[in-house]
Amino acid sequence: MKLLFAEDDAAIAAHVVAALEGAGFSVEHVQNGPDAWELGADGSHSAIILDLGLPGLDGLTILKRWRKDGIDTPVIALTARGSWMERVDGFDAGADDYLPKPFRMEELLARLRALLRRASARKSTVLSNGRISFNEASMQGSLDGTPLDLSPLEARALQLFLHRAGSVVSANEIATHVQGRSDDASNNSVEAMIARLRKKLGADAILTRRGFGYYIPGGA
Amino acid sequence: MKLLFAEDDAAIAAHVVAALEGAGFSVEHVQNGPDAWELGADGSHSAIILDLGLPGLDGLTILKRWRKDGIDTPVIALTARGSWMERVDGFDAGADDYLPKPFRMEELLARLRALLRRASARKSTVLSNGRISFNEASMQGSLDGTPLDLSPLEARALQLFLHRAGSVVSANEIATHVQGRSDDASNNSVEAMIARLRKKLGADAILTRRGFGYYIPGGA
DNA sequence: CTGAACCTGACAGGATGCTGACAGTTCAAG
């Protein structure tokens, strides 16, 4: 299990490297953007932990280049603060998970393992429910087999709903998972997105549970 | 929080059981495969710590059987050593996490907590009592299997009653838990809500204990 | 019998959710 770890802060890096190696991983550590890009580009790592604030070459740019080149190594992005814009950008650029600094090692390890597990079981990444299906590898949704034209946020929302088919997802959870925000209320962006999604999926695809949230029927 | 712990090495087991109980868990300990399978099969545990090298019946086989039978209790697999193959097999069989021996207790506890946290966030509990049932995941109540159309407060109230089936819930508790108020008396909003709920559930679903509160018969 | 506790139907104000429109931003093509 070889990991690539890109982080310029020496103190943090030493700590993390020690913990990762203690957990049985072999770690390659780089401290600047160009090195990270070069090493990651060969696709030989099981996962990459990428600080978005690298010197020399921005983490987001690196990530986008990798994805463009077809490198699908799972990436956990480390964001400087709880900046939600950064998180959203990270997801759009192709990160599989993000972790806001500061973080606890257990958290990083847990997410890393989850990511590796998902990656190893990547065969069955097609969620389906009634007329709707969704390929998590390509983030492509379909209705009755015909591909849908979903925006990034809509796709993530649909993914979330399908993962939790049959159970209610609160607007707050949607905001967190899909948009990367955690501030509640005071805006109806979730409602707006649901409306757009419904327009593409059909009005009865996503149901409202007034006062609680939204859900896709079926599942559990 | 009841745990199932399957481990045949008596020395390790004693150590782990002591630590788990010290952390506030109630532990059922078994030392061979068949016992583990039997006890785990009732799905009553919050989590299972499963040594893969059990005598009598292999841990992986047990795990696969459970999953086949729909037991989705979170499982931490203990692997003999850092054998990579074993880990992969463990994940494929349905383990939620693995831990290579030897391990430190803190590590086990940390992973256990992480697992329980994740699991509790996804659990879809169905409360039921006589003709009434309530799915907490979808916040959907049913009477004789037919879905009910409950308002948010009614749904939360029904949930509360079912959680405390057989015991009296005071109007004050209802006001607090369901409506989020803490001011007592001076209004009969609770009474009004009970009336509306009875209209949907049937008059005999919720009984009054004059001077104390309301309750659903049966349960405890 | 009597007062307190409880029930119920009606109602209005408020909360909640939906929708169409719009503007700022990003991104890629020209």
Next chain:
DNA sequence: CTTGAACTGTCAGCATCCTGTCAGGTTCAG
């Protein structure tokens, strides 16, 4: 650099639903 398309947050208006309150009736315990 300019341009245009796509995306998404925000806003305002609207429809609907929810729920606290009130008034009057009913039931219960002492």
